[in-house]
Amino acid sequence: MNLPSTHGIDAVHVDWARIRADFPLLERTVNGKPLVYLDSANTGQKPAAVIExxxxxxxxxxxxxxxxxxxxxxxxxxxxxxxxxxxxxxxxxxxxxxxxxxxxxxxxxxxxxxxxxxxxxxxxxxxxxxxxxxxxxxxxxxxxxxxxxxxxxxxxxxxxxxxxxxxxxxxxxxxxxxxxxxxxxxxxxxxxxxxxxxxxxxxxxxxxxxxxxxxxxxxxxxxxxxxxxxxxxxxxxxxxxxxxxxxxxxxxxxxxxxxxxxxxxxxxxxxxxxxxxxxxxxxxxxxxxxxxxxxxxxxxxxxxGVGLANVEARETELLAHATEELKKIDGLRIFGEAPEKAAVISFLVEGAHAHDLATLLDLEGVAVRSGQHCAHPLLQYFGVAATLRASFAFYNTHEEIEAFVAALNKARKLLG
The missing domain is CATH 3.40.640.10 (Type I PLP-dependent aspartate aminotransferase-like (Major domain))
Structure with a gap:
């Protein structure tokens, strides 16, 4: 059985735009906006090679x-x-x-x-x-x-x-x-x-x-x-x-x-x-x-083909960018800031319910997870009922992080 190739990906010099193009779902729009998929900790998107x-x-x-x-x-x-x-x-x-x-x-x-x-x-x-x-x-x-x-x-x-x-x-x-x-x-x-x-x-x-x-x-x-x-x-x-x-x-x-x-x-x-x-x-x-x-x-x-070391490096870079931008938002609290951390950010914004924010983000085409993330005892430790979670993968971009933060600021204003 001949499986589709991975297009000769160079695991040393990765063209991330080319990698992203391998994921058909990321081309769609949601509510008339380009999809920004930040829920890979929930489920990862599939490259064309897998679908084929x-x-x-x-x-x-x-x-x-x-x-x-x-x-x-x-x-x-x-x-x-x-x-x-x-x-x-x-x-x-x-x-x-x-x-x-x-x-x-x-x-x-x-x-x-x-x-x-x-x-x-x-x-x-x-x-x-x-x-x-x-x-x-x-x-x-x-x-x-x-x-x-x-x-x-x-x-x-x-x-x-x-x-x-x-x-x-x-x-x-x-x-x-x-x-x-x-x-x-x-x-x-x-x-x-x-x-x-x-x-x-x-x-x-x-x-x-x-x-x-x-x-x-x-x-x-x-x-x-x-x-x-x-x-x-x-x-x-x-x-x-x-x-x-x-x-x-x-x-x-x-x-x-x-x-x-x-x-x-x-x-x-x-x-x-x-x-x-x-x-x-x-x-x-x-x-x-x-x-x-x-x-x-x-x-x-x-x-x-992409190389897991490259994946880790790319996601670490995206995490650093997203963390820096989110920390600029007044009243935003990040849960979990371990020295060694994967590309997941759970957070809350003061005065806004996690589900309300997630719904407003979805209207802007941004997909994040809200809720308890199948980890009730952990959230009980932090004394919260739910958080939002933005989780990144190697197929995400820095431009998507900017769009996510802009959508989050817009949502905050709508919630007053």
Whole structure:
């Protein structure tokens, strides 16, 4: 199967205008204004190469995987497993340790039900940071309800950084699992996950890292991080929705029971019992989102063509510009100003409700997120009910930042 090329992108000297032109949706207007899309932390836009890859699969290669010896079935299996290999290379892990799934939420639930639930007992502790997305909180709450274990919270500092001294002090002998995000979806804080996982490993604590906001925006070397589990979501990294993966150490995958039963995850079935397939296929019951993973493979190709170091540098530049401009606005409060931060700005403007501002910004063609961002405990820490969040990607421009700030100032005036 021949996937569309990435147009010979030079990963050293990047023409960002040319890159932006690869994203068809960014050409549209909203409410008669040029779209300014600042919600990439929610979902990333898709380059033409990804859209064309999905279209090509359905037009020319559509068949189920691992179930047929005919040509289409072989092609579908090849490209599906090819996406696994590409994603494994992208994360610097082994392909046979990578479970393909619908995204980070499913991946963390897989760890919760297949690893934590059979192991944890009353008196055990799951340590969770204050800045976690609900996907890295709620599954652990369901586990403790059924096991008698408990959740403890690792707190943050006022600037939005994780309180590492308190975190390490909380790594007591009762703690069996630490759940921590690589990059906060609200604050943009980049946690030192390699150091954190090293300290946890010294104490025999297993680690789950939510990589949803890291993988699309910076080079990620899971092997170097040294965690036990790492989860990613495809739609945030320019891929289709309903795609993602869980990486887990081989010994964990071998010991974990299946989370969902059905076809493909078995070697042999009788009414007396079932012999399960080898990992990672043991955890991939049913027909997968084949076309979605074709698209995710194309997204990995695209991001590698641009270069993740280039992506990170570009987004850092955009973040600095946006932060500088927003700080000029009287009464604007930014939540999260960690020394190392991804291109996310959560903020409020005095006297204006987040949802009202977001609605007025939309009238100007500016798309930002308003609400609690699936992080209720974090917003409770700051004592606010909601924030606006502007999140940037490498396909954004400095001109869009100027348009965003102008629209925000106009909205403020309308709200009086």
């Amino acid at each position: 890859a999905v279209d090509d699969f359905y037009r020319r290669h559509n068949a189920n995987v691992s179930r047929a010896v005919h040509t289409l079935g072989s092609e579908a299996t090849e490209v599906y497993e090819g996406a696994r290999k590409k994603l494994a290379r992208f994360l610097n892990v082994r392909a046979d340790e990578l479970v393909l799934c619908s995204g980070t939420t499913f991946a963390i639930n897989l760890v919760a039900y297949s690893w934590a639930l059979p192991r944890l007992r009353s008196g055990d502790v799951i340590l969770v940071s204050r800045m976690e997305h609900h996907a890295n909180i709620v599954p652990w709450q369901l586990v403790v309800q059924r096991t008698g274990a408990e959740i403890r919270v690792a707190e943050i500092l006022p600037d939005g950084t994780l309180d590492l001294a308190a975190l390490y002090a909380a790594m007591t002998s009762e703690v069996k699992l630490l759940a921590v995000t690589h990059v906060s979806n609200v604050l943009g804080t980049v946690n030192p996950v390699r150091e954190i996982c090293r300290e946890a490993r010294k104490r025999g604590i297993a680690t789950v890292v939510d990589g949803s906001q890291a993988a699309p925006h910076r080079p990620v070397d899971v092997a170097a991080i040294g965690c036990d589990f790492y989860a990613v979501t495809g739609h945030k990294m320019c891929g289709p929705t309903g795609t993602g993966a869980l990486w887990a150490r081989r010994e964990h995958l071998a010991a974990m029971p299946p989370f969902i039963g059905g076809g493909e995850m078995i070697k042999e079935v009788s009414f007396d019992g079932t012999v399960f397939n080898d990992p990672p296929h043991k955890f991939e019951a049913g027909t997968p989102n084949i076309a979605g993973f074709v698209g995710l493979g194309a997204a990995v190709d695209y991001l590698e």
